[in-house]
Amino acid sequence: MAYQMTSHERFKRMFEHREADRVPIIDGPWGSTIQRWIQEGMPADADFRQYFGLDFISCVIPDCSPREQYKVIEDTPEHTISSDRWGCVSKRLKAPGAEMPLFMEYPLKTSADWPAMKAKMTYADDRVPFEHLAQNYKKWKEAGHWTQAIVEVGFNIISAAWTGIETFLVALVEEPEWCIDMVNHNVDLNIQFLDAMWDRGYEFDSVMWYDDMGYKGSAFFSVDKYREFLKPAHKKLADWIHSKGVAAHLHSCGNVMELVPDLVEIGVDALNPLEIKAGMDPMKLKGAYGDRLLLHGGINAMLWPDFEAIEAEIKAMLPSLMQGGGYIFSSDHSVPCDVSLENFRKITELAKKLGSYS
Numbered sequence: 001m002a003y004q005m006t007s008h009e010r011f012k013r014m015f016e017h018r019e020a021d022r023v024p025i026i027d028g029p030w031g032s033t034i035q036r037w038i039q040e041g042m043p044a045d046a047d048f049r050q051y052f053g054l055d056f057i058s059c060v061i062p063d064c065s066p067r068e069q070y071k072v073i074e075d076t077p078e079h080t081i082s083s084d085r086w087g088c089v090s091k092r093l094k095a096p097g098a099e100m101p102l103f104m105e106y107p108l109k110t111s112a113d114w115p116a117m118k119a120k121m122t123y124a125d126d127r128v129p130f131e132h133l134a135q136n137y138k139k140w141k142e143a144g145h146w147t148q149a150i151v152e153v154g155f156n157i158i159s160a161a162w163t164g165i166e167t168f169l170v171a172l173v174e175e176p177e178w179c180i181d182m183v184n185h186n187v188d189l190n191i192q193f194l195d196a197m198w199d200r201g202y203e204f205d206s207v208m209w210y211d212d213m214g215y216k217g218s219a220f221f222s223v224d225k226y227r228e229f230l231k232p233a234h235k236k237l238a239d240w241i242h243s244k245g246v247a248a249h250l251h252s253c254g255n256v257m258e259l260v261p262d263l264v265e266i267g268v269d270a271l272n273p274l275e276i277k278a279g280m281d282p283m284k285l286k287g288a289y290g291d292r293l294l295l296h297g298g299i300n301a302m303l304w305p306d307f308e309a310i311e312a313e314i315k316a317m318l319p320s321l322m323q324g325g326g327y328i329f330s331s332d333h334s335v336p337c338d339v340s341l342e343n344f345r346k347i348t349e350l351a352k353k354l355g356s357y358s
């Protein structure tokens with residue numbers, strides 16, 4: 001029987017743009033998807049990654065919020081309205097599949113609100129999950145997991161949890177210095193968290209940051225605006241990551257095709273999730289940047305409920321995307337609750353078969 005690599009070995013080769021035994025396979029099912037799979041036969045206490053024989057990434061996320069108190073404002077059989085650690089008020093429906101909240105009120109309504117919030121976002125040891133790391137880090141390494149630190153940096157966390165998109169985009173034109181200060185304070189704080197983990201011996205294989213910069217068809221802002229207010233912070237983070245000899249992994253939802261040349265220039269090593277429905281083109285990216293940029297995702301989640309449709313998609317795309325390494329198989333965002341247990345099993349088995357390099 002051929003040697004089966006660990007998740008760490010597979011990911012390492014993909015980031016080095018070398019072939020492995022097969023492509024790594026990971027994904028992010030919704031909570032309601034997990035509940036469906038349990039109803040369809042998956043043991044309730046199962047780790048879905050082990051159940052389906054997928055790869056393992058083990059992560060930690062420091063808390064860079066102002067640590068506002070969580071409050072339930074309204075709770076009904078249909079929904080919950082609450083205020084979170086950012087001071088952001090949102091409404092969540094309780095129906096299966098209603099995973100995304102409706103944001104109702106943001107803590108930063110004008111630039112005048114920023115100094116008070118900024119003062120609450122400072123380094124403290126208890127913002128970093130050191131106890132969790134002490135209990136698990138060695139186990140992850142011994143089990144051959146790929147380890148990853150995740151930080152909340154950039155446009156997405158500010159526009160989604162601090163100001164709202166409209167307020168931020170208006171401020172980007174009228175008060176750009178405020179936007180730049182928020183971005184810089186946020187990235188500096190998260191680099192402090194990363195420094196603290198490395199100083200205590202917790203060295204990760206990669207650092208990922210979530211920064212959704214696109215929607216359907218294009219980015220939220222022009223390339224020029226990206227270069228003005230966000231690119232320097234992204235580069236500062238990427239430079240820090242590379243100074244530790246590890247990989248810089250960016251998650252950006254939506255269509256960010258026009259930003260990719262700049263992302264590659266500043267040293268982004270991997271891009272996820274490559275949303276097909278938003279207009280991302282993984283095949284074009286593979287052709288243009290396949291020797292420098294690891295592609296992660298790009299398998300159209302809207303087709304996963306129809307096995308014949310997604311089978312054809314995978315057969316059309318995977319052989320090219322996996323060529324020469326530099327690819328991680330997953331949906332182009334996450335796995336919704338209209339994907340059955342059987343379909344997910346067949347999809348991942350197909351990915352193992354077609355994604356084999358032997």
